[in-house]
Amino acid sequence: MNAQNLVFSRHAIQQMFLRRISKKEVDSVVAYGEVIEENPEDTPFPSYLLLDFVDGKPIHVVFSYDESTDTGYVVTAYIPDPNLWRNNFRSRR
Template structure:
């Protein structure tokens, strides 16, 4: 499946010092932690993966018709907003 980066993702990755190798590593090592089935034009999900020891959350959607995985955004989860394993949001 080909990775396609939305302009928003590229901008945010640059701001957050996340590169395409980081995203690839995180997508290879991680798991889906939330589903967004009502997103359009394709259902998306939140993925937790790691680039080395760095946790990353990636939001992506799969366009299976064109064999594309569309990266919407990527960020390092904030420990104040997530439980220690970064799979569930902390209750505030």
């Protein structure tokens, strides 16, 4: 997913800091990641769970997108727990 403007929520920034996930890594997931879940009915904008492997590390990013302004919102980012995910972190157990 690409967005002209990318906005990080306060929650996302806090969690990225705690989880040692860099903005560069999140930017990479948003630009090149695979959409593994879609929530088109989420409000105020549709949201997506993205997955990418950055330097071999799996990263999930919850991303919301406002098509009218071409703005993406990073809601949170985390390293998926292998005990909760299967199929190479693409589906929940």
